[in-house]
Amino acid sequence: MTNKTKYKTAPLKCWAKAKELRLKYYDDYAKAHERGGLRWAGGAWTFSAIPSGLGEDVWSLTSEPYAASIAANKPFSMRCLEAAEKASYARDLCSYMRNYWGSVILNEYVFGGPFPKPDFIWQDHICCSHAKWYQVVSDLEGGIPQFCIDVAVGPYQAVAPHKIDYLVGQMHDGIEWLEKTTGRKYDDELLIEGVKNEFRSTSTWAEICAYNKNVPAPLDEKSMYSLYVLATLNKHDRSTADFYDELRDEVKERVENGIAAIPNERCRLMSDTQPPWGFLSIFRYMEKFGALSVGSLYTFGLIGIWEDKPDGSWGPRTTPMQQGVEIRDRDQALRLYTDWTLSKPEWQHFYSPHIKTEMMARIAKEWHLDGILLHYNRGCEGLSVGIAENRLGLIEAGYPVMAFEGNMGDEREFDEARVRDRFDAFMETLGVKKD
């Protein structure tokens, strides 16, 4: 890894648009009531296309990205965490939850103004904290109607009709509940449109990530966080699907023209789990070594939907529309939606860390990696589950691994200087020196 090649590099042309879409999302949610619309809250993984059937004036606040936005604002985050602790919620709980609850307790929206109370909660549940998160939100807000879909039916490799039926049944119940709760009539055409948008956005995101197999990589993971986030906010929305088409075209063009994310790429890495959001500067520190995180199972598979390609590689899953499937009614839309979402890579490790290790080793091979950084994330039990087994499995597969402890949303549990020291040592073992 002594390659001294200097690659061409250039800022992303669509960067400003990504930022604009994100801020518009939070603004739309806050102003929903002024426009006579509805507000709902739920996780980034929830089946967000379903509430879109209530009308075009329905806006959401997805919990994890909102909490990550708080975490990036360290003074506000600290006030939120302390408010949650003062309200007797334990410090070792999910730090996203605690940031979010703190924002509710303080009645402060991180984007300005009071916290905009949702009209209803629409959540899914695979992590122990998902549904429970909103039980507490409902307690804190004095009662908010909540519907939550259990998706924990086992890994996609063992998907079976009765598992699909379980989810689809809950979705049908959920739609009835939405009508009753909001007093609105449900529009299946809007649902179908939302589902199609989501197929498109999540497949296209996978396609974008696949372009990072190229050496040099056209994108760095720190920048990818600002891009994938749109699908954690609004994956069912046309604006997200259209933006990803635009981004995909630009990334393709970067690959064709040899435009790199960083000019000195010579050590390709991947990370794992959410980063410590208040300390993204560690990625810039890594670049001093020419070390680039080209992504992670987290960045690729939290939202991206993938499949095995005929040549044996991992690539974007073919959408039902690409297969020529015409979606005609609610039940069909929900069945396709369920099957699609159950294949989400970041859901598989909830059943076995060994499935995750296989996926990570596959990424390491196909994305030509030199090493792996595992963030033992004290802030998220859901994505840290099985991480120690991932470490063992990846070492066994022949990849150098650096593990470090931290917390995605609680700065008190991340020691930046120590992580930098550890990274220095890791680079030394890989024979990589600073520029």
Next chain:
Amino acid sequence: MASQTVLDQETFQTFRNWRLQRAQYARQWKERTGGKIVGYFCTYAPEELMYAAGILPVRILGSHEVQDVTEPHIFAMFCPFCRDCLAQGLKGRFDYLDGIMIAQSCLHIRQAYTSWEKHIPIDYSYYLPMPHKVQSSRAIPFLTKELEVFQESLEKWLGKRINDRNIDEAVEVYNRNRELMWKVFELRKGDSPPLTGEEAMELVLSSQMVDKQEHNAALEALLTRLAKRELPRPTGTRLMVLGSENDDLEFIRMVESCGATFVIDDHCTGTRYFWNNVEVDGNRLSSIADRYVKRVPCPSKDWPERTRVAHVLELAQAYNVQGAIVMQQKFCDPHELDIPALTKALNAAGVKTLFLEFDVTVPIGQFKVRVEAFLEMLQEDDLF
């Protein structure tokens, strides 16, 4: 730690021996019956189905000893209980198991299962996707189908069919065990319960380790003895214990040595394990599914409504509880998420609470100071 009471040891000796000599019991059971033993990790495991197949289902529990073998396998932010369970496997203390299984519950304990499956040679392993949304009408049909798949898997492993009669007999044995346990626990409602909380916990723990038919016979004999038994000390303050998995008998013994008696609990090593029966109605697997979906829930499955709060308050009232010790295994998120609401509800109902956080080993001395202060506070309430 000196006990302030002198209990007859004999009454509960059988149950205590089963717990203390569980490995010896298991080996002898295998020798005697030629059957297989499956270790399970959570009480959502449908034991009836395994028992119907001639299997002895036994619960995998920890040993409360400091250990250093699980660090490479489970990140230290997960609960000490799951690490303690895995440690037992890694140390070879469950080498008599032919298989392991888990019915999906919290993220923590499933890591003990997945690491065990990977690193400890075992003939059979099974992950049952027990639904989380037990409050949905969709859960029972889903679990029924999952039980069919589990049954097929067991049949394939064992090379034999599990017929309706096998299932009926297993359900009968398990229901009988639950009914007998209720009868014993009912006695704890009285002004002078004839058994301590520690003894009650011995009953439940041993029931998770031995053949229920034998346990039933021992319970029947016990009930006869309990009818005439009196504790050789006053009941003292009537306490409830609730929270995460708890098999810490030393802690229970310490509290009861301070002038109190645990009269009821809400634990998966207590009432939650046996509270609900299988109501046989038509489809056998559906009846079993119905039991596991409708049982008193673990907090990981208690949503969107917190049904457990009402259940705990009912127990507190029915057993005339004066105070509650709310304990949690360190890092146990599902319980941590319920504790503020549960504590608030108990306090509002006039039941004062003491929160304690448990690890694999507990600081008995420090806890004793806190427990004594708590009991003193409750006893002062009696004065005024």
